[in-house]
Amino acid sequence: MLLVQYKKMTDMTVLINGEPGDQIASSDRGLQYGDGLFETIAIKNGECEHWYEHMSRLADGCQRLNIRVPNAQQLLVEAQQLCSDKALAVLKIIITRGNGGRGYRAPDRVEATRIISVHPWPSHPDENITQGIRMHLCDTLLSYQPVLAGIKHLNRLEQIIARNEWNDPGVSEGLMSDIDGNVVEGTMSNYFAVINKELVTPEILGCGVAGIMRSHIMAQAILHGISVCERKIKLDELYAADELFICNSIIGVWPVRKLADHSYKVAGEVTEQIMDGLI
Amino acid sequence: MLLVQYKKMTDMTVLINGEPGDQIASSDRGLQYGDGLFETIAIKNGECEHWYEHMSRLADGCQRLNIRVPNAQQLLVEAQQLCSDKALAVLKIIITRGNGGRGYRAPDRVEATRIISVHPWPSHPDENITQGIRMHLCDTLLSYQPVLAGIKHLNRLEQIIARNEWNDPGVSEGLMSDIDGNVVEGTMSNYFAVINKELVTPEILGCGVAGIMRSHIMAQAILHGISVCERKIKLDELYAADELFICNSIIGVWPVRKLADHSYKVAGEVTEQIMDGLI
Numbered sequence: 221m222l223l224v225q226y227k228k229m230t231d232m233t234v235l236i237n238g239e240p241g242d243q244i245a246s247s248d249r250g251l252q253y254g255d256g257l258f259e260t261i262a263i264k265n266g267e268c269e270h271w272y273e274h275m276s277r278l279a280d281g282c283q284r285l286n287i288r289v290p291n292a293q294q295l296l297v298e299a300q301q302l303c304s305d306k307a308l309a310v311l312k313i314i315i316t317r318g319n320g321g322r323g324y325r326a327p328d329r330v331e332a333t334r335i336i337s338v339h340p341w342p343s344h345p346d347e348n349i350t351q352g353i354r355m356h357l358c359d360t361l362l363s364y365q366p367v368l369a370g371i372k373h374l375n376r377l378e379q380i381i382a383r384n385e386w387n388d389p390g391v392s393e394g395l396m397s398d399i400d401g402n403v404v405e406g407t408m409s410n411y412f413a414v415i416n417k418e419l420v421t422p423e424i425l426g427c428g429v430a431g432i433m434r435s436h437i438m439a440q441a442i443l444h445g446i447s448v449c450e451r452k453i454k455l456d457e458l459y460a461a462d463e464l465f466i467c468n469s470i471i472g473v474w475p476v477r478k479l480a481d482h483s484y485k486v487a488g489e490v491t492e493q494i495m496d497g498l499i
Numbered sequence: 500m501l502l503v504q505y506k507k508m509t510d511m512t513v514l515i516n517g518e519p520g521d522q523i524a525s526s527d528r529g530l531q532y533g534d535g536l537f538e539t540i541a542i543k544n545g546e547c548e549h550w551y552e553h554m555s556r557l558a559d560g561c562q563r564l565n566i567r568v569p570n571a572q573q574l575l576v577e578a579q580q581l582c583s584d585k586a587l588a589v590l591k592i593i594i595t596r597g598n599g600g601r602g603y604r605a606p607d608r609v610e611a612t613r614i615i616s617v618h619p620w621p622s623h624p625d626e627n628i629t630q631g632i633r634m635h636l637c638d639t640l641l642s643y644q645p646v647l648a649g650i651k652h653l654n655r656l657e658q659i660i661a662r663n664e665w666n667d668p669g670v671s672e673g674l675m676s677d678i679d680g681n682v683v684e685g686t687m688s689n690y691f692a693v694i695n696k697e698l699v700t701p702e703i704l705g706c707g708v709a710g711i712m713r714s715h716i717m718a719q720a721i722l723h724g725i726s727v728c729e730r731k732i733k734l735d736e737l738y739a740a741d742e743l744f745i746c747n748s749i750i751g752v753w754p755v756r757k758l759a760d761h762s763y764k765v766a767g768e769v770t771e772q773i774m775d776g777l778i
Binding site for chain 2: 236251255316326337342364373376382407
């Protein structure tokens with residue numbers, strides 16, 4: 221009996237409102253309307269990397285959507301239940317507004333649903349780091365929606381449509397622009413470019429996700445004495461950039477070798493500095 | 500035992516992939532990313548109103564999102580299981596891309612998930628029909644996203660944010676504009692206006708849902724010898740309109756008595772003709 225319980229604990233991959241299980245009510249507003257948020261967190265040696273930054277963005281998202289902010293301490297305890305024995309894994313936290321009601325109006329009293337799941341670390345070729353990646357330029361544009369910009373919400377159809385524009389496994393990511401021609405982010409990543417010796421990354425005001433690794437790199441850059449500018453970036457500027465790299469919480473940093481037909485030096489001086497600081 | 504089974508059948512309110520139950524896998528892409536579509540259908544005397552039109556829009560949405568188109572005959576059988584004994588009810592059908600994968604890329608082989616649920620008919624005051632409704636003008640704008648315009652997808656955060664702008668139960672709906680100032684639709688409805696003796700309704704090209712009741716009214720109007728124009732409509736034109744009404748599959752038609760501070764004649768001649776044709 222004890223053995224069975226122990227096995228169950230180590231095999232456990234999902235906690236829903238603190239209980240082991242992998243099913244949620246079909247009436248949950250996360251499913252009905254995409255009414256919620258998520259975080260994807262790297263687990264290294266049983267620890268949640270950049271935990272406070274993830275919790276801070278999650279709380280910001282909840283406040284902006286008027287979803288009850290989850291108790292970060294409770295989330296940490298649950299994350300540790302799933303991850304403390306994992307050397308390398310991916311933790312995903314979904315917070316939905318909760319269960320209730322047909323109709324867009326949020327119920328007056330509703331408990332947010334929390335879904336915490338652990339996943340195997342994705343296997344990516346080492347060459348993504350050492351030789352850089354190839355990138356697609358997506359036709360699908362990001363819509364302008366400042367009330368959702370920055371937060372990591374569950375309405376991800378734009379990213380799904382964009383990600384399904386290419387099938388070539390040699391292409392690792394796709395860049396998405398907004399309707400004004402500003403290149404904003406990858407389907408699953410943020411990006412930085414070195415333009416005229418300056419490290420620049422798109423502002424996340426009208427669309428896009430304010431990535432945790434993006435913030436971390438900005439802070440790292442400043443520590444290294446590299447100034448960073450957040451601003452609008454057009455495609456022709458990107459083609460003229462000296463260096464280009466993408467980042468997210470799981471992949472860390474991948475230099476870009478090729479964007480559509482344009483080639484970049486891999487890994488340029490600034491990219492290497494950033495990668496050295498991170499890894 | 501038979502009695503128990505009979506009770507279970509009549510109490511049944513949700514079928515998931517054809518089986519009674521109200522839980523779905525937390526890894527379903529409908530929850531993870533809002534990766535799916537839905538239809539809300541009026542049940543009257545056990546029959547699904549405008550069934551073929553709903554199935555047609557659902558199939559169009561599936562094709563555009565590259566989700567496997569569900570078998571409409573199977574959906575009808577399942578809808579009848581839930582609804583054949585219902586005099587008046589609401590049927591909701593959700594189709595998600597299915598269960599699978601962490602990441603935006605759609606899995607190569609995946610079975611769509613179908614969630615069919617029946618809900619009580621909502622209670623709205625008769626005055627909504629006889630005296631018209633009051634409407635709010637939403638601050639939240641609809642984003643321009645032609646790849647999603649027209650279809651009834653699960654990414655509904657814009658509508659949720661807009662619907663939560665007002666709490667006054669005397670206000671029945673809110674109108675939403677796009678970023679160019681065109682008034683596109685209600686949070687849960689389409690609208691028609693009579694402007695210079697012409698029935699007009701917004702085009703649904705950059706955003707908005709192509710409502711089934713909207714299409715039905717357009718067809719009805721033509722049958723009544725009333726021409727209908729789909730075009731962009733600005734707010735000042737709406738204020739100058741002679742008549743204004745909203746529609747969806749459940750409410751049918753509600754004349755608008757007041758939009759923000761502006762009053763309309765209820766129900767004007769064209770609105771009455773449309774309501775007579777529908778009810």
